[in-house]
Amino acid sequence: MLARSGQQIGLQYESWHKVPKTLKDELLKFIELQFSLEISREYVLKSLGKKWRDYKHDLKTKHFRREQGLQANKDKHPSGTIRWQWEQLIDFWYSRKGEDSKKLGIASRKQQKYTHTSGSKSFARKEKEMETSSGRKVGRLELFRATHTKKDGSHMNMETEQIMEKANEKLAGCQTIDEDMQMVEIEILTQVIGKERCGRVRGLGLGPTPKSYYGVPRNRNSTNSNTQSSEFVEQIQQMEQEMEQMKRERAQERAEHECQCKDYYVYA
Known part of the structure; x- marks a missing residue:
């Protein structure tokens, strides 16, 4: 319901990443008022984003015909959609950015070599x-x-x-x-x-x-997370030490330079 409601999310955003965080927070609050969630808020947002993208895909498949022209597609906006949002969506589909997004999606789909068999079950x-x-x-x-x-x-x-x-x-x-x-x-x-x-x-x-x-960021090339975590911490500490050393050396060089400048002016 939320994914298909133009009053709630709208079709004018180019992607789910473009939907403002404040709006996503409001949607989560609305959902939490209706349901006692036993799943993470991150899952709810991902699920909502997928349903929103699927809805836009369904609209494009059923109602968009590029060969009919820009204005003709704008004039036949589907019931349940808000006209100005539909028109902005049509403009995006006709734009260069929309074409590039379509090509990227087709290429990504071709790279998907295997698919799951669980259907709608998560x-x-x-x-x-x-x-x-x-x-x-x-x-x-x-x-x-x-x-x-x-x-x-x-x-x-x-x-x-x-x-x-x-x-x-x-x-x-x-x-x-x-x-x-x-x-x-x-x-x-x-x-x-x-x-x-x-x-x-x-x-x-x-x-x-x-x-x-x-639990922690890991390099998936190894199963020893504790060893990798220790190595990561050691690398960070080493970098911090090197940065401190560089700061000290630069401060010393600056002090020597200022001293030389003072001696020059005094001599002059």
């Missing part, structure tokens, strides 16, 4: 159902397998099948205890599908971010 809900059924914590690789295979166990495409084959081979060659299995599965997924994207954790859907999921 990954968080699927994970909770699996944990309730099994009575134990579900590993990340296990969740990825459950959300990327069909009910009969077959794969969506060749890319997904190859990913699971590589992951299973690596998992079979590991010797670890149960406490380390979660970290091992994280490392295996990183090796077979790549590093995490900015603000997202692969295979976990909306909500989790690298910082919230791992």
Whole structure:
């Protein structure tokens, strides 16, 4: 309802990132007044942003025809939309920036080699159902397998099948205890599908971010977070020491220069 309401968000923004933070905060407050949330505010915002983008995509698919011309598309604004917002949206779709955004979206879609099979069910809900059924914590690789295979166990495409084959081979060659299995599965997924994207954790859907999921910023090339955290802190401390040393040296050079200038003027 909120995503489709021109009175609440509107269609005039070029992207979800352009929606003002103050407006997002107001939307969250409105939602929190209606519901007792047991999920994070970040997830609510991401979900709202996705629904808003999906709504704009649906409008474009059903009502926008480039070949009919700019004014013709503006005149047939859909019911439920505000006319001036629709006209601004049409202007954006006809602009160079809108064309570049479209090409970027098409290129990004082509790079998506695998897709999930959970339908409208969120990954968080699927994970909770699996944990309730099994009575134990579900590993990340296990969740990825459950959300990327069909009910009969077959794969969506060749890319997904190859990913699971590589992951299973690596998992079979590991010797670890149960406490380390979660970290091992994280490392295996990183090796077979790549590093995490900015603000997202692969295979976990909306909500989790690298910082919230791992606790601290990590380099995904290693499973030893404590070692990496220590190295990161040491690097920061070393940089701070070097900066302090540079400040002292510059201060000393400045003092010597001022002293030389005074001696010159006195001599002159």
